[in-house]
Amino acid sequence: MKKTLEWVLPPEVAYDDIRFEQEVRNQLRLTPDTPAFIRKIRRSIDARSRQIKVNLAADVYINEPVPPLLSFEKSYTDVSKKDQAVIVGFGPAGMFAALRLIEMGIKPIVLERGKDARNRRRDLAAITKDHVVNPDSNYCFGEGGAGTYSDGKLYTRSKKRGDVRRILEILVAHGATSEILVDAHPHIGTNKLPQVVTAIRESILEAGGEIRFDTKVTDFILKDGEMRGVITHQGEKIEGLGVILATGHSARDIFELLHTRNILIEAKPFAMGVRVEHQQQFIDSVQYHCAVRGNYLPAASYSLVAQARYKGVEKGVFSFCMCPGGYIVPAATAPGEIVVNGMSPSRRDGQFANSGMVVSVDEADWKPYEKLGPLAGLQIQKVLEQTAFQLAGQTQTAPAQRLQDYVNGKISSSLLPTSYQPGLVSVDMTTILPPSIAVRLREGLKVFGKQMKGYLTNEAQMVGVESRTSSPVRIPRDKETLEHPQIKRLFPCGEGAGYAGGIVSAAMDGERCAEQLVAHYQNKK
Missing domain, CATH: 3.30.1660 (Dodecin subunit-like)
Known part of the structure; x- marks a missing residue:
């Protein structure tokens, strides 16, 4: 029964x-x-x-047999001698596109500019300890993409775009905890994700797929309006039935390459701001209405949103990628810039809670760079990140300011302990943030102080800058075929193309792109 x-x-x-x-x-x-x-x-x-x-x-x-936990079975046929397709990028979109191609009898050739998860750790340590950023191996680039070492939240609202349960089951089959099938807001943790993505890599290789790390795409192979393959930095030409472009939101050189090659791209609204860091105990006390959360409840999170005006125009100010019990990490992808992101280990047992606190950015904000066309949003990102680098001392030490000081227009005479390991330096954040963001952020913090008593306090601080919330570029595609409207056999995919906002939505998009590539080009060389 x-x-x-x-x-x-x-x-x-x-x-x-x-x-x-x-x-x-x-x-x-x-x-x-x-x-x-x-x-x-x-x-x-x-x-x-x-x-x-x-x-x-x-x-x-x-008193009856128990059915298997997973309907998904990790069993892939050998595709080593089958037709091949090219995938650029080995984040969630690229990984799940590769697995889906294998299921449909196509050999994936995956090209990833970064390193495998294990070797990538050394470059992450170099950012923290030596303030040296490897532009091809960092918190954004490498096996598993940005998600591998920056949290592992699996909650998504994109349920109409694919089978969320299927994605979660594939992750469980590759080593993730089965708790992600149960919890309303599932989370793996940055300490466990590397093992999961490594297991996915092994599945792809065992089935005859190829994954090439330290391989950067520098050009496309275009023939008669079709993308037949890519050219790597080593000059190698790799062709296939089509190209799934799953490079992530920080692959600026790919956006620039598309623009140079006159392949249609568009500037896209996104958001920028800072990371706000509180003591986790404070967040627990507010959210759980108690002095101490105890041994059973998980570390509490929050979600805040407000509308704020600047020059008569109202825009959203909102929390983003909240990390309970987490850490702020240096997420720059090139020397000469400061970017911060957040991550949490699986237990979420750190002393601090941090969240992006960002302001919507659109064409009104990037108007000074409109001559750059679809790359205008990318440029406003660069300017913000490079300004932060210059004013914070030209290392990976990040600019910071206590919240109440920021609202009151006062430079912080001292800063609080932080989870950000490269260190902080006190800076007036209004000298870094453009007025359209700085003014709205100040007003938003005032609202949040009323919504969440005690949130606006000098016992919390902001750390800058949070600028990579999503891609500043959209690569257009047909709604049905998911193919680029101008270049056939090109399938823009995931966060970098502007069609996902996290691990699960990117994974589902990778599967959909793989399915459409096969539907239109299998057995058509």
């Missing part, structure tokens, strides 16, 4: 497997010796009242 039950439970029951099983047995009036298997299927926290509750659903199998 199978029963599906739903509960509203206190955290100490919902997050304690022994107590939860006893709760289930008591409710079903099962004797201690009755065989029963309990599988949690949904779990979410309700913190709206002072009495925190956990909504939990589970399937209970009583």
Whole structure:
């Protein structure tokens, strides 16, 4: 017999497997010796009242066989001698595009400018310790893309674009915890993601696919309005049935190459601002209405949004990529710039909470650079990042300012302890942020101080700059075929092309692009 039950439970029951099983047995009036298997299927926290509750659903199998947890089976056929397709980039979009091509009998040739996950660590350490940025191997470039070493949040609203459960199951099949199939806001953690992406790489290689690290694409092979392949920095020409371009939102040289080759791209709205860092204990106390969150509740997160005016124009100010118990990391992709991002380990047990706090940016903001056409948004990013680098001392030490000081127009005489390991320097952030962002950010922080009592305090600080929230460029494509409208056999994909906003949505987009490439060009050379 199978029963599906739903509960509203206190955290100490919902997050304690022994107590939860006893709760289930008591409710079903099962004797201690009755065989029963309990599988949690949904779990979410309700913190709206002072009495925190956990909504939990589970399937209970009583005296009957238990079906497999995963409907997905990690079994790939050999494609080593099949027709091949080229994938540029080995982030979530590129990884899942490669797996899907293999499932459909096509050999993926994946080209990744960065290093594999293990060797990439050395370059990340060099940024932190020596302030040296390798433009091809950093927090954005390398195996697994930006997500590998910058958090691993799996929540997405893009459920209409693909099968979210399928993506999560593939991750579980490659080593991710099965808890991501249950939690409302699943998360793997930056300490565990490298093993998962390495396992995905092994699946691709075992099936006969190719992955070439330290391989940068420097040109395209165009014939009669079709993209037949790419040329690498070593001069090698690699051709295939088509090209899935999944380079991520920071591959500026690819945007510039597309523009130089007169391949249609467009400037796209995005957002920029800072990272705001509080003590995690403070966020817990506000969100959970208690002095100490205890042993059962996870580190609390928050989501804030406001509208703020500058010169009569209202735009959004909002939190982005909130990292409970996390760290601020240096995410520059070239020397001479400062970029920050956030990450959390799987346990989210760090002392600090950080979140991007950003302002919407559109054509009104990049008008001074409109002569650059579709690269205007990219240029405003560069100017912000390079200004931060110059004013913070020309290292990876980041500019920072206490929140109340920023709102009051005062330079901070001292800064707080931080999770950002290269270090901080006190700077008036209005000398870095353009007025259209600085003014709105100040007004937004005032609103957030009212929405979340204690948020606007000098016991928190902002660290700059958070400028890579999404791609400043969109590579257009047909809504149905996902193919570039001008260049056949080119499939713009994922965050870098402007069609995803995280690991899961990028993975789903990678699968869709692979399916469309095969549908239109399999057996057509």
